[in-house]
Amino acid sequence: MPYVNIKITNENVSSEKKAAIIVGVTKLLEEIMQKNPETTVVVIDEVSTDNWGIGGEAVTVRRIRKNI
Amino acid sequence: MPYVNIKITNENVSSEKKAAIIVGVTKLLEEIMQKNPETTVVVIDEVSTDNWGIGGEAVTVRRIRKNI
Amino acid sequence: MPYVNIKITNENVSSEKKAAIIVGVTKLLEEIMQKNPETTVVVIDEVSTDNWGIGGEAVTVRRIRKNI
Amino acid sequence: MPYVNIKITNENVSSEKKAAIIVGVTKLLEEIMQKNPETTVVVIDEVSTDNWGIGGEAVTVRRIRKNI
Amino acid sequence: MPYVNIKITNENVSSEKKAAIIVGVTKLLEEIMQKNPETTVVVIDEVSTDNWGIGGEAVTVRRIRKNI
Amino acid sequence: MPYVNIKITNENVSSEKKAAIIVGVTKLLEEIMQKNPETTVVVIDEVSTDNWGIGGEAVTVRRIRKNI
Numbered sequence: 145m146p147y148v149n150i151k152i153t154n155e156n157v158s159s160e161k162k163a164a165i166i167v168g169v170t171k172l173l174e175e176i177m178q179k180n181p182e183t184t185v186v187v188i189d190e191v192s193t194d195n196w197g198i199g200g201e202a203v204t205v206r207r208i209r210k211n212i
Numbered sequence: 213m214p215y216v217n218i219k220i221t222n223e224n225v226s227s228e229k230k231a232a233i234i235v236g237v238t239k240l241l242e243e244i245m246q247k248n249p250e251t252t253v254v255v256i257d258e259v260s261t262d263n264w265g266i267g268g269e270a271v272t273v274r275r276i277r278k279n280i
Numbered sequence: 281m282p283y284v285n286i287k288i289t290n291e292n293v294s295s296e297k298k299a300a301i302i303v304g305v306t307k308l309l310e311e312i313m314q315k316n317p318e319t320t321v322v323v324i325d326e327v328s329t330d331n332w333g334i335g336g337e338a339v340t341v342r343r344i345r346k347n348i
Numbered sequence: 349m350p351y352v353n354i355k356i357t358n359e360n361v362s363s364e365k366k367a368a369i370i371v372g373v374t375k376l377l378e379e380i381m382q383k384n385p386e387t388t389v390v391v392i393d394e395v396s397t398d399n400w401g402i403g404g405e406a407v408t409v410r411r412i413r414k415n416i
Numbered sequence: 417m418p419y420v421n422i423k424i425t426n427e428n429v430s431s432e433k434k435a436a437i438i439v440g441v442t443k444l445l446e447e448i449m450q451k452n453p454e455t456t457v458v459v460i461d462e463v464s465t466d467n468w469g470i471g472g473e474a475v476t477v478r479r480i481r482k483n484i
Numbered sequence: 485m486p487y488v489n490i491k492i493t494n495e496n497v498s499s500e501k502k503a504a505i506i507v508g509v510t511k512l513l514e515e516i517m518q519k520n521p522e523t524t525v526v527v528i529d530e531v532s533t534d535n536w537g538i539g540g541e542a543v544t545v546r547r548i549r550k551n552i
Contacts, residue, residue, distance in 0.1 A: 145470055147283050147321055151391055151419040152449065159262050163273065164448045166265030172440040176433050177424065183319065183470070185283055186265035187219055189257075189393075194363050197370030197390035198417055198455070205367065213334055215487050215525055219283040220313065227398050229312050231409065234401030236308040244300045245288065251334070251523065253487055254401035255355055257393075266281055266319070287527055295466050299477065302469030322469035323423055325461075325529075330499050333506030333526035341503065349538055351419050351457055355487040356517065365516050372512040380504045381492065387455065387538070389419055402485055402523070431534050435545065438537030458537035459491055461529075 145183045146173050153203055154190035162188050213251045214241050221271055222258035230256050281319045282309050289339055290326035298324050349387045350377050357407055358394035366392050417455045418445050425475055426462035434460050485523045486513050493543055494530035502528050 148169055166186045173179040193203035201209075216237055234254045241247040261271035269277075284305055302322045309315040329339035337345075352373055370390045377383040397407035405413075420441055438458045445451040465475035473481075488509055506526045513519040533543035541549075 145321060145425065145468065145475070147323065147423040149421045149423075150445075151421075152445075152451070153417065157449070159270070159272075161448050162262055163265075163270050165444060166270055167268050168444040168448065169441060170265065170268035172437060172444070173422075173424075176436045176440065177429070179424070182267045184266065184268070185281060185321065187259055187283065188263040188265075189259075190263070191391055191393075194366055195392040195394070196417065197367075197374065197392075198388065199386045200371050200374035200388070202363070202367050202370055203417070204363075213289065213332065213339070213525060215287040215527065217285045217287075218309075219285075220309075220315070221281065225313070227406070227408075230398055231401075231406050232312045233308060234406055235404050236312065237305060238401065238404035240301060240304040240308070241286075241288075244297050244304065245293070247288070250403045252402065252404070253485060253525065255395055255487065256399040256401075257395075258399070264281065271281070295474070295476075298466055299469075299474050302474055303472050306469065306472035318471045320470065320472070323463055324467040324469075325463075326467070327527055327529075330502055331528040331530070333503075333510065333528075334524065335522045336507050336510035336524070338499070338503050338506055340499075349457060349493065349536065349543070351459065351491040353489045353491075354513075355489075356513075356519070357485065361517070368516045369512060372516065373509060376505060376508040376512070377490075377492075380501050380508065381497070383492070389417060389457065391419065400485065407485070431542070431544075434534055435537075435542050438542055439540050442537065442540035454539045456538065456540070459531055460535040460537075461531075462535070 146179050146185070148184070148186045149189065150186065151189045151191055153193050153196050155193065157190055214247050214253070216252070216254045217257065218254065219257045219259055221261050221264050223261065225258055282315050282321070284320070284322045285325065286322065287325045287327055289329050289332050291329065293326055350383050350389070352388070352390045353393065354390065355393045355395055357397050357400050359397065361394055418451050418457070420456070420458045421461065422458065423461045423463055425465050425468050427465065429462055486519050486525070488524070488526045489529065490526065491529045491531055493533050493536050495533065497530055
């Protein structure tokens with residue numbers, strides 16, 4: 145019955161990548177902690193880079209400043 | 213002062229249903245735990261079925277596979 | 281598959297009250313949103329009053345100040 | 349390495365305000381708890397007023413009722 | 417900069433298992449989503465079985481009822 | 485009505501520091517976003533260093549390895 149919440153910025157995220165993360169995390173919890181995949185919930189939140197701060201600045205600003 | 217966060221998939225959700233959940237949960241906390249409704253916060257997050265995994269697969273895929 | 285997280289201060293909380301909240305919230309989601317109880321997860325976090333702030337002060341302080 | 353999640357209703361929120369909150373919260377954690385800004389994550393979730401309940405009603409309804 | 421929060425019941429959890437989950441989840445996010453391990457945060461919350469409800473009952477009760 | 489959740493490792497945390505964070509964050513939200521302090525909730529979660537991973541390792545291990 146694990147509940148896994150993954151918050152990432154909404155950059156370069158595809159359905160395929162999300163599906164692969166869901167498979168991988170569920171498998172890890174099954175193999176390492178014997179959790180039942182059928183009741184393992186994985187929720188992915190994609191956050192706007194305006195709404196994600198690190199180092200005291202929004203990622204939007206950081207990307208521009210660091211030209212990345 | 214309870215804070216309640218309810219995460220559901222964004223399927224068949226209406227304003228009326230959300231309002232009924234907010235009323236019901238607030239009332240439960242008042243009756244069972246004597247919490248003040250005026251400071252009881254209920255936040256509902258509607259999650260895309262691509263972003264919600266169970267049984268190692270995204271709900272989008274699961275719905276198609278199970279034809280539900 | 282709803283995931284419900286309820287954060288409350290760790291005041292006057294008993295197993296019976298927690299059980300009643302779990303039953304009540306699960307029933308609400310079943311009746312109002314046709315959610316399957318068997319995959320409805322309810323997690324209750326009990327938070328120390330030192331760690332819960334409202335009105336700019338910790339509840340511990342607030343209780344003493346308001347003698348409640 | 350603090351992780352700060354700020355949930356607010358999606359009313360009157362601008363990039364500038366979000367940037368100011370990110371700066372301010374990061375600075376507070378640095379000054380008060382000696383946390384490293386470079387690994388301090390601040391995530392702001394803007395919630396629809398339909399999805400935010402207080403006093404047993406959605407903020408959308410509350411705003412109309414209280415004409416605010 | 418992903419933030420991963422894993423909530424599990426506090427049953428059969430060891431430091432080794434938690435370390436293995438942290439390694440595995442960080443690696444998944446690096447390989448699948450090219451996320452930098454050095455800013456990937458994984459937080460594991462261990463929840464009392466009194467405080468975790470599924471199927472409308474606390475896991476404590478469920479374990480006894482199902483003798484598992 | 486903002487809800488702020490701050491997760492930090494349980495290192496060097498005192499009631500005074502938590503109180504100062506609660507005051508500071510509440511004031512920031514009041515000044516920058518005109519939020520009412522009386523309904524601003526700040527919850528601080530202190531997480532064991534075994535349960536906090538960064539760079540693919542638990543902070544407990546990281547502290548020992550880096551002798552900090």
